[in-house]
Amino acid sequence: MSTALVELQGVTKIYRLGEVEVPALREVDLRVEPGDFLALMGPSGSGKSTLLHILGLLDRPSAGKVLWEGEDVTRLNGGRLAELRGRRIGFVFQMFNLVPNLTALENVELPLVFLGVSLRERRKRAEEALVRLGLGERLHHRPSQLSGGQQQRVALARALITDPALLIADEPTGNLDTTTGREILTIFSALNKQGRTIVLATHDPEAAEVAKARIRLRDGRIMGGTP
């Protein structure tokens, strides 16, 4: 079997709130292969965001293993994990999560600042990324001066600026109207056709339909996939 991009083996996640233990994932096995486009579905509280956080190395499992390109990264120290995440993973969220007092261009540049790319180089790359997503006329707008769909495209440009191996999206159409949501889904689809590996969590049947495979979660367990 080829090496998965990310593999979860028996991943359990338990949140502790004082005395109370909240199990969010229970012994989840999952392989994400290069070129995959997976949609995680399931009721609210079923563990979709938790699973994305663990796949995206934003959080660690309570038990089980996370392999990144075959390497066990479960116990990597915080710095190494952050570096791997910064270079190899892009994130898009439901609320766009743009920095409000930065322009579109500055928001998209941000991941490159952390990678130490020169100002001139990152300006150039950020501008190209925004132009590719149809925002060439909006480079100097702040998030509050952009529509929801435009903000999500800025967020996508920011997620893609490092050319990540894995794009993770948590409810990327959750705050968009149907038409704007479809525009964003069309972009995801095109990105996957160009070879980008994508995992998204969604309640939106249209978003799930755009993916190449669907995985259903319930009470922190994978209930099966619908290819």
Ligand SMILES: Nc1ncnc2c1ncn2[C@@H]1O[C@H](COP(=O)(O)OP(=O)(O)OP(=O)(O)O)[C@@H](O)[C@H]1O
């Ligand atoms: N930081 C946290 N601390 C404690 N419990 C948490 C935390 N984050 C999530 N949970 C709990 O873990 C379970 C799974 O939550 P998660 O956010 O992964 O669900 P979800 O499928 O993404 O839901 P939604 O569709 O509403 O976004 C829920 O019971 C939730 O209350």
Ligand SMILES: [Mg+2]
């Ligand atoms: Mg969620």
